[in-house]
Amino acid sequence: MLLVAESDREVCNVVEQAAAGLLPVECVHDAEAACKKAAANPQPQIALIDIRFRGGGLTLANEIFVLSPDTHILLFGANPTVEELEQAVNSQVAGFMRLPFGSESIRARISHLLQSPPRSRGLGGMISNLHTEVRTRSEMLVRARRAGLMALARLAEYRDTETGMHVERVAAFSEQLSLLLERQSVYADQITKPFLQSIRLAAAVHDIGKVAIPDSILHKPARLTPEEFELVKTHTIKGWEVIEAGRKADRGTDYEMTLAAQVIRSHHEKFDGSGYPDGLKGEAIPLAARIVAVIDAYDAMRSTRVYNPERARDDTAGEIRRCMGSHFDPKIADVFLRHIDVFEMMGRNIDRVTARWK
Ligand SMILES: [Fe+2]
Ligand SMILES: [Fe+2]
Structure with missing residues (x-):
């Protein structure tokens, strides 16, 4: 009519x-x-x-x-x-x-x-096209941000180790340990789908704050003085500040960035409260940071560093067991130790593991 x-x-x-x-x-x-x-x-x-x-x-x-x-x-x-x-x-x-x-x-x-077409459908079509456009642009921005952060993480790591593969291993191992925890019903209520989608990047960037630490300290072949160690400790806050600046831009709504900020700031906290920078204790330490703490220590012990030769598998496992409850969350370390051979195998095939990401 x-x-x-x-x-x-x-x-x-x-x-x-x-x-x-x-x-x-x-x-x-x-x-x-x-x-x-x-x-x-x-x-x-x-x-x-x-x-x-x-x-x-x-x-x-x-x-x-x-x-x-x-x-x-x-x-x-x-x-x-x-x-x-x-x-x-x-x-x-x-x-x-x-x-x-x-x-x-x-x-x-x-x-x-x-x-x-009916007016609302015409308008609806325009709106849905706009939604698609916004989604595509958002995904492009997320991919660009991830690539930028990974580049920064590798840059920080190249200065610290020869190959930069520590970043790749910590990312892959942390994702794997999160999956194992979820399957074993350990903190499964916190290991949600967004957590599993975000932990790899969050773990990869754990040490980006090291770009702010002078080479003379990072590469010092001798024991650090207490002042030098205090300076190294600031990599947690400095890296966190970088991410926080980005998080403020999106009003802190991005889950991946939230998890990354938690890992960067808290991966040196210890379960008994003796870590840094905040001296957090037990489950007050964010879960992602407690997972990365075990993985970071494991990979550091299993790699040759300027300050430390590589340790054997059993020696490394023994050290992690010894630090359960003091350095590491005992429930997380327990699941890790029961599956240590999965991580050993992944470490030997890290090129193939990371090839899946590209
Ligand atoms: Fe660190
Ligand atoms: Fe590390």
Whole structure:
């Protein structure tokens, strides 16, 4: 049905003539009647409204938008002012037609609108396209941010070890240990899908704060002085500050960045409260940081470092067992030790493990 809101009977006659054979026409002479028709079933496919209808054609158009979102609305009027035209352009109407109009031109507009999708679907399509566009852009931003953080993590690690593979191993092992914990029902309520999707990056960036530590200290082949050790300890806070600056930009809503911030700040905390930088104790230490703490220590012991030769598998396992409850969360260390051979195997095949990520 085509609804015409117009007090001039002559205009209604022209529209009736133009719409003949296309759709029935209903002419109304006041806003209340127009709204009743718009809310009735079936709702009008098209509404033609005089922009000066009873002093407010645009107000009526807005009411019809609400009552009947699928209705295409055309405004019309004689000698419209610039202000009226601007209002029409800025509203959601399908167009404006100048009076007087011939029946041919109005018939062409009616035919065109009848072939167009319902107004809300047209708008819905635009909105859903926008959602897709926003999602694509967001995913691109996430990928770019991950690549940037991984580059920073590797940069920090290249200065510390020869190959930088510590970053890759800590990431892969932490993800694996999280999966094992979840399967063994240890902290399973906290190891959610987002946790499992985020732990790898969070673990990879655990030491990015080391970019701020001078080479002379990082590469010192002798024992560090207490002052030097205090400086090394600041890598937790310095790295955390980098991530926090990014987190503030997205108002702290990004889970992956939240987990990364926790790991960076707290991976040197100890279960008995004797770690740094905050001296957190037990389960007050974020879970992701407690997982990375076990993995970081394991990988450091199993690798050759300037300050330490590589330790054997059994020696390393013994050391982790000895530190259960003091350095490490005993429940996490227990699951790790029961599956240590999985990590040994992954370590020997780290190239193949990380190839899956690309
Ligand atoms: Fe560290
Ligand atoms: Fe590390």
